[in-house]
Amino acid sequence: MGYIENSLREIPLKEKSIVFVGFMGVGKTTIGKLVAQKLHRSFIDADSEIERKYQMPIPKIFKTLGESEFRKAEKNLITELCHQNLKVISLGGGAFLQEEIRDVCLSHCIVFHLDLSWEMWKERLDMLIETRPVLQGRTIEEIELLFQARRETYADHHSKLITDQLSEEEAANYIVDSLKLSWKLYN
Numbered sequence: 001m002g003y004i005e006n007s008l009r010e011i012p013l014k015e016k017s018i019v020f021v022g023f024m025g026v027g028k029t030t031i032g033k034l035v036a037q038k039l040h041r042s043f044i045d046a047d048s049e050i051e052r053k054y055q056m057p058i059p060k061i062f063k064t065l066g067e068s069e070f071r072k073a074e075k076n077l078i079t080e081l082c083h084q085n086l087k088v089i090s091l092g093g094g095a096f097l098q099e100e101i102r103d104v105c106l107s108h109c110i111v112f113h114l115d116l117s118w119e120m121w122k123e124r125l126d127m128l129i130e131t132r133p134v135l136q137g138r139t140i141e142e143i144e145l146l147f148q149a150r151r152e153t154y155a156d157h158h159s160k161l162i163t164d165q166l167s168e169e170e171a172a173n174y175i176v177d178s179l180k181l182s183w184k185l186y187n
């Protein structure tokens with residue numbers, strides 16, 4: 001049996017939870033949900049869990065409680081989730097900026113970076129702006145700088161997929177196939 005070592009105990013590769021990271025709007029939630037269905041695993045979206053906990057949408061959490069409260073909740077939730085196996089977890093776009101979140105995800109789970117070119121991503125801006133407070137009040141040039149800067153953070157991952165040419169379904173199928181192949185090779 002092949003195992004990847006981590007600091008606490010050895011978890012068989014096949015049982016590790018899968019975590020999706022990447023910039024806002026790249027498809028972590030939609031593709032993560034499809035991957036979970038295809039692998040018969042439960043799906044957890046970190047943003048939705050936080051909205052459920054506070055009983056308000058994210059823009060309202062940012063407005064009334066502040067971004068720092070949201071980031072604390074994000075860290076506590078993701079740390080707890082990463083200690084559970086056999087899940088598919090989609091993070092919020094800013095979660096991986098916290099070092100503790102990066103560390104716990106990378107040591108306990110399989111981290112997939114979903115990426116998109118800037119040219120493709122900017123076509124989604126209008127659809128995203130209302131529900132993503134981090135994008136609000138910024139010029140397109142500022143958003144591009146944020147997009148490029150954050151790419152460096154997501155560079156810490158186990159696997160990456162550029163989805164420019166892929167539908168949500170195709171991306172999910174590709175991820176499932178590549179996971180199954182690595183389980184076969186390393187188990």
Ligand SMILES: Nc1ncnc2c1ncn2[C@@H]1O[C@H](COP(=O)(O)OP(=O)(O)OP(=O)(O)O)[C@@H](O)[C@H]1O
Nearest residue numbers: 023024025026027028029030092093163166167168
């Ligand atoms: N491969 C794709 N092709 C076309 N549209 C896509 C693709 N992936 C996602 N989308 C669309 O982009 C939008 C944003 O996707 P989604 O909410 O999954 O992003 P996210 O990465 O979870 O964002 P956030 O970090 O803000 O949570 C959705 O409307 C979704 O249908």
Ligand SMILES: O=C(O)C1=C[C@@H](O)[C@@H](O)[C@H](O)C1
Nearest residue numbers: 024047092093094132133134
């Ligand atoms: O990129 C970010 O900082 C965020 C992304 C969203 O998924 C939400 O987690 C929230 O709007 C913050």
Ligand SMILES: [Mg+2]
Nearest residue numbers: 028029047090
């Ligand atoms: Mg999402």
